[in-house]
Amino acid sequence: MNEFQNILSETIERLLSDHVTKEVVQAAEEGTWPSALWNALEENGLTRLMVSEEKGGADGTWADALILLRAQGRHAAPVPLGETLLASWLLSNAGLDVPEGPLTLLNDVTLAGQDGAWKLSGTAVHVPWGRNATFGVAVLEGPDGVTYVARTPLAETKKSHELNIAREPRDTIQFDGVSVEAAPCQLPGNLPKNLQVWGALMRSSLMAGGLEYLQSQTVQYANERKQFGKPIGKFQAIQQQLAVLATQAAAAGAIAAHACEAASSDVDCSFEVAVAKTRIDEAVNISTSIAHQVHGAIGFTYEHNLHLVTRRLWSWRAEFGSGREWAAKLGREAIVRTSEGEGDTLWRYVTSR
């Protein structure tokens, strides 16, 4: 980590340790917006990490964002920090103004009209924190075939409130040809202009953080909980399970870092993101199961903290394409490359990335 990343890491860790208590997360699950937490993130400039310096941001890279996202995942911070980082990055690169407050991402909407008179229509479903966000941001194709970034205020929209299994808002929002601001999507280098890719990278990074929590929490529990006269972590059966959890968390961390590194170097990182989402989904499947098995009945109670992270992991793995959907894309591309190429096309491709 460089100097800036060290500061980022210390700042977010301190801030989330102070503000993300069990009470705050549970209150958020009952519908209370954690304003103190959000304000602290904004006041420290963290929500504008990926905005250009001229627009008041820090011009951060995805490798920098990973630090914040892992921390958010570790702490189960109940705010759309990832969505805001991503949305503000898209806006900033497109030359659009970056509004204050939490931002969110819109899918399933369409853009009509022309420069200066853009209209947004459609029903955006499962909009993260739709009821709390000030603006929604979409990446979508315009009538002229160009990929645009559009932003629209959400205060006056028609919403139906829904929750995912982590009890985070995933609202449905109706757009009826509302006027929006839009500009052609511009990203550095050959970065893909595809919200699904960036959402998958953002969720993958959060999940890598969540898995770090599962590792440390489960090890700690195994060292504290005594049965048969000793801590259960002294039993080989438990040790072997925890070792498996640690290898899965390590794999997730490694591939999240690799994908964010690729995204930071302005190359088309769709492949790396597909790999990360595929691999991390599997790590989540294995690790959540081990963490709950080791915790026993107490981990199944609402009282215990474990589910604050495991329920988020189960929600996030389903968003922006499941691992299996991304894997199918990876597999098809590899089979096509082999059909069309000569020799070991897979190895040449993997080592050329």
Added chain:
Amino acid sequence: MHNFRFDPCRLPLEAEELRGEVRTFLKEALVGIPPVVRAQTWSGYDPAFSKKLGQQGWIGMTWPKKYGGHERTALERYVVLEEMLAAGAPVGAHWIGDRQSGPLLLNFGTEAQRQKILPQAARGDILFCIGMSEPDSGSDLAATRTKAEKVADGWLVNGTKLWTSNAHNAHYMIALFRTSSNPDNKHAGLTQFLVDLTIPGISIRPIKDLTGNAHFNEVVFEDVFVPDDMVVGEEGNGWAQVTAELAFERSGPERYLSSYLLLGELIRELARRGDKSADAEVGRLIAHLVTLRQMSLSVAGLLEAGENPILEASVVKDLGALYEQELPVKAHELANVEPMIGTGSDYGQVLGFLSQASVSFSLRGGTREILRGIIARGLGLR
């Protein structure tokens, strides 16, 4: 709790340039070697091929020039290794010496040992085997019983080493012997020796494995005299030295690429069949491949930085062996063939070989259970 570190490691430009050279070399050198033979990769024994690699300067790449090495970086060496493994080059003859015996002598050997042995090893002329396991000492390595008793000017060795890969072909064994016993501390009193396998009293009996190959051996020592100057490192320091050596043994790309050839063959088979139903499974195998490669590279980066990533290496080896063992299972599920010996398609033969051989991949170099025990210790559970 240990903080497992898998930071991204970007290969330097010179390493990528080297990759091109290696590919050009391999394209010619591997002509005519069928996939089922190439599937043996780092078990494939071909001393003539090893000598060719020696001439290329691709053995002992990181060793000092004064010992016949080439003073290249660990990352350049990494690229050569992964290209050899991915192509299925028969690198088994020199693999052990390049990976661990050479580095062991560099770390702990005497000046005379280094000068005598290393230049020949770097040329691919001297081949090593590792004498660790015994009939009653497998995972419990410190239970080593083969005894070296002090006599005038040297040591008298009696006992048996088991599962010693390539002992029947090797010139030297790096052997772990018990030089004193202390019932309260079995890790003490172990010493490493450089044993010339031509000296009298050593009998080597190949053991046929379930694939029909005979890679490993039983090596019996009967009143074998080993001179004093063949002690490696300090008398009694064997456990610490072996532990350091295992970091090299467990950290390389061979710990996840042993079944790689089958993935390429599987994809070719699916392309040939025009089968799209396996896309997601193939994609998943690719995601694992890329993740393991990044983790393995990260370990190479730590080695290059002079660190001792024994825990990270254990993580990669555990995940890597699972992957190597899953590949034949998945291939069987996704593109079934009845595996035959010597007949049938390349795909079928590679699948047949690896279905049999891969059970050993989580045994050799430290069992799955031992690795997970090491990881659990890193987590602060033991």
